[in-house]
Amino acid sequence: MAKKSKSAQAAPKAATDPYAVGPLGLFQLVDETGREVLPMPALPNGLAVRLLEAMLFQRALDQRMLNLQRQGRIGFYGTAKGQEGAVLGSGAAFEEQDWLFPALREGAIALWRGMKLDHYIAQCFGNAADPTLGRQMPCHYSDGPSRYVSLSSPIGTQISHAAGAARAAQIKGETHRIVGGWLGDGATSSNDFHSGLNFAAVWKAPVVFVCQNNQWAISVPAAAQTASETFAVKASAYGMPGLRVDGNDVLACYVATKLAADRARRGEGPTFIECLTFRLGGHSSSDDPSKYRDEDVAKVWEGRDPLLRHRSWLVERGEWDDKRQEDFLAEAGLKISEAIERVEAAAAVPVDTLFTDVWAGTPALLQDQADRLAGEEVV
Numbered sequence: 001m002a003k004k005s006k007s008a009q010a011a012p013k014a015a016t017d018p019y020a021v022g023p024l025g026l027f028q029l030v031d032e033t034g035r036e037v038l039p040m041p042a043l044p045n046g047l048a049v050r051l052l053e054a055m056l057f058q059r060a061l062d063q064r065m066l067n068l069q070r071q072g073r074i075g076f077y078g079t080a081k082g083q084e085g086a087v088l089g090s091g092a093a094f095e096e097q098d099w100l101f102p103a104l105r106e107g108a109i110a111l112w113r114g115m116k117l118d119h120y121i122a123q124c125f126g127n128a129a130d131p132t133l134g135r136q137m138p139c140h141y142s143d144g145p146s147r148y149v150s151l152s153s154p155i156g157t158q159i160s161h162a163a164g165a166a167r168a169a170q171i172k173g174e175t176h177r178i179v180g181g182w183l184g185d186g187a188t189s190s191n192d193f194h195s196g197l198n199f200a201a202v203w204k205a206p207v208v209f210v211c212q213n214n215q216w217a218i219s220v221p222a223a224a225q226t227a228s229e230t231f232a233v234k235a236s237a238y239g240m241p242g243l244r245v246d247g248n249d250v251l252a253c254y255v256a257t258k259l260a261a262d263r264a265r266r267g268e269g270p271t272f273i274e275c276l277t278f279r280l281g282g283h284s285s286s287d288d289p290s291k292y293r294d295e296d297v298a299k300v301w302e303g304r305d306p307l308l309r310h311r312s313w314l315v316e317r318g319e320w321d322d323k324r325q326e327d328f329l330a331e332a333g334l335k336i337s338e339a340i341e342r343v344e345a346a347a348a349v350p351v352d353t354l355f356t357d358v359w360a361g362t363p364a365l366l367q368d369q370a371d372r373l374a375g376e377e378v379v
C-alpha cells in the first residue's frame, strides 16, 4: 500500500478538531439529514441513545409544563424547544464532580445529572414539594446532589459565578473538578460576560462557557446584539479559544464540549463555545414571537430540529425505530403525569419559612415580624 503523504494524514485530524475549525467556522459531525459529514469519534457506550431519550423527554416535559402555565396551574415557564441538542450535548460532557452554572434553558441537564423529576416540577409550582421552598422564579432550578446551581434572573450573572467557582477549585487544588457556565447570545452584552471571560482567561481557570446562540434575546435579534462576525470570535480578545458548533447537532456539541472539558481538566484553561441554534418557541410563557419575527424563518429551523437529526442518525445505525420511540414517549408521558399529580397535591410552603435559612439566629426585627405574623390569620 502506498504511504500517505504527511499533509494527507494531517487533514482529517484537523477537520474533526473543533479547535482547528475555529471561531469563524462551524463544527458539525452530522448534517440535517442525519448523515455523518466527518468520521465520528468514539463515543461512550450507550450515550447516543441516552441523548435522544433525554431530548425526547425534555420536549415532552416542556410541552406539559407550558400547558400547566396556560391552565393557570404554574406562573411561568421557558421551554428549550429546538435547543435540546445544544443543551444536552454540552451538559453530557461534564462529570459528576463538576459544578454547573446554567442560564434559563438548561433544566434538562439537571435531570440528566439525576435531579428528581418531582423536584423539577415542584420548583415550578413553588410549593412544599420544592426543596428550595418556592424562593426562586419557576425554571430557576437548583439541585445540590447534581451540583447544578440556580441562575439569578439578571442576565449573564452565572458567567462570573462560573469563573469564580472555577477559580475556587483551582485555589483549593481540586484538579479533578471543572466548571460549566451557560449563557445566551443576549448575555454576551452583559458586564458579567466581560468580567467573567476576562478573569477566567487571566487565571487560566478550569471552566467551559457554552453560549447558546438561539439568535434572539427575547425580541432582539443577534444582528442587533453584536457587530462581531460570530459570538465565538469574541473569545480571542479575552485570550481563550472560541469554538463554533452546530447547536442542532447534539453529537458535535458533545464532542466539542468534551474536548474543552478535558482541556480545562488538564489545567490548560477556559474555552468559549458558541452553539448555533434556534429558539423554536417563545422566549417564555409571557412571550409571543409572532409579534416580532418572521415565522417562515422559524419554519426553516423546524426542519433542522435536533431531535429529528439525531433520530435519523440512530435509525440509520439500527439503534432506534418507530416502535421504540412510541413506547418511550408513552412511558415518558405517564411518568410526567404521575409526577405532576404527586407534586400538585403538596401543600403550600409554610409561611413561617419566610424567616428561616438566611440567618444563623433570628435578628430581633425579623423575630418581631415573625411573632406578628404568627398572631395573624394568613390567607
Ligand SMILES: Cc1ncc(C[n+]2csc(CCOP(=O)(O)OP(=O)(O)O)c2C)c(N)n1
Pocket (backbone or CB within 6 Å): 103, 104, 105, 153, 154, 155, 183, 184, 185, 186, 187, 188, 212, 214, 216, 217, 218, 279, 283
Ligand atoms: C440584566 C437584565 N436585563 C434584562 C433582563 C430581561 N431579560 C430576561 S431574558 C432576556 C434575554 C436573554 O437573551 P439570551 O441571553 O439570548 O438568552 P435566551 O433567552 O435567548 O436563551 C432579557 C433581556 C434580565 N433578566 N436581566
Ligand SMILES: [Mg+2]
Pocket (backbone or CB within 6 Å): 184, 185, 186, 212, 213, 214, 215, 216, 217, 218
Ligand atoms: Mg438568545
